[in-house]
Amino acid sequence: MWRMISTTTALENCHVDILSQFQVRANLVIPIICQDVLWGLLCIHQCDGPRHWEQSDIDLAQQFSFQLAIAIQQSNLFEQLQQELRERQQAQQQLTQRNEELIRAKRLKDEFLANMSHELRTPLNAILGMTEGLQEEVFGPVNDRQLKALQTVERSASHLLALINDILDVAKIESGQVELECSPTAIAPLCKSSIAFIKQQALKKRIQLSVNLPLKLPDIILDERRIRQVLINLLNNAVKFTPEGGSITLEVILPQPREAEGESPYLRFSVRDTGIGISPENIKKLFQPFMQIDSALNRQYQGTGLGLALTKQIVELHGGRVGLTSEVLLGSCFSIDLPYQASVMIPQRMDSDQRFKP
Structure with missing residues (x-):
């Protein structure tokens, strides 16, 4: 680990000249090792005369060498840390810039739409x-x-208008521009008006429609227009994918509160059909925007693939959730759970022409 070198032994002439220039009479050289790599040499000189270096001198020099190695290693680690911090700051700046560009692009898209x-x-x-x-x-x-010919034009124009509305609604919800207009809403009229919207389509396919509602349903706080849009979307899909002679049921279930499980009470709407059903691997794709699960079905059944994405987003805006159970060739059951407001959960009395009041 160390070497003791005199001014006249084991030195090149150039080294002797340098030592003579500084009048060095005795020289002690200790290597500085950093992580098994020779970083440099610690040289200790005596100029007033020759010297025999004692073991204590050598030990002290070695301690200095170790301390220098530690300091050099810490300096290298500090420089590496500083370099990592600079790289992280640069990456963060790039990420921030990209996020700003994405926000700007999204804003421009929203303005365009x-x-x-x-x-x-x-x-x-x-x-x-x-x-x-x-x-x-x-x-x-x-x-x-x-x-x-005029009826064909009208159907095509109505279909195109519906597609445009779906695209714009998805864009508005994703950009946070949709604000719910919630108020106490009677459930029975909401369900009946939704069924009436698809009644003619169902009659053309000889599909049997039914509505199952429990007695004394309470009013619930929700955006009536938006939830009607959700129910119509689900009912439209049921009519679209149910063969002639099938059946569709709109059901409302009022379960008991589940406070013991940490969940607030909810009201469940279910749309059950005897349609073509959905395979398990395709269920996860259903609620993604612009996603249609089968190219053959795309040609047979028109649509943007936005209806269920809209349904999920609107229900989640209400603090609810969407569920689906299905079996191929046997039918599907879509459900939406909407939370109660505690003030309207349990009605005491309802007149025939009056809604519940909290």
């Missing part, structure tokens, strides 16, 4: 209005062939 909302809906409303006027012969008589 808001502008397109007006630009797309205005001509479509004009098309629908003119088509309705032509069918009612406001502008003169039309024959059966023309009437059939």
Whole structure:
């Protein structure tokens, strides 16, 4: 670990010249080892005369060498730490910049969709209005062939308008622009109005519709328009994927509060059908935006794949949850659980034309 070198032994001429220049008469050299690597040499000189280095001198020099090695190692570690911190700060700055770019891109997308909302809906409303006027012969008589063509135009325009509305609704919810307008809502009228919306479609396919509601249902705090949209989405899907002669049931279940399990009471809406069903591997895909589970079904059943994504987002905005059980060829059961407000959970009395009051 150490060497003792005189001014005249084991030295090159250049080294002797340097030592002579500084009038070095005795020289002690100790290596400085950092992590098994020779970092440098610790040289101790005596200039006033020759010296025989004692073991205590050598031990002291070795201690200095060890301390220098530790200091050098700590300095290297500190520099590595500083370098890591600089790299992390740089990565954080890049991440912040990317997030700002994503936020800006999202804002521009939202602004674009808001502008397109007006630009797309205005001509479509004009098309629908003119088509309705032509069918009612406001502008003169039309024959059966023309009437059939007008009905095709109206269906296509209505379908396109529905797709545009779905896309805009998803964009608004994702951007946090949707605010729920909640108020006490009677459940029975909500269910009946939702069923009425799909009644004609079901009749065309000879699908049997039924509504199961318990007696003395309380009012519940929710956004009536949005939850009606959810129920209509689920019922529309049930009609779409249920073969002729099948059945669809809208049911409301009022379970007991589950406070012991740490869960607040909820009201469950279920839409059960005898349709084509969904395989287990496809269930997870259903609630993702723009996701349709089967290309063959895409061609047979039109849609954007947004209805269930909207349903999930609206229900979760209410603090609720969406569930699904299904079996291929036997049917599906979609459920939504909406939490109660404690003030309206248990009704005492309800008049025939009056809602519950907390």
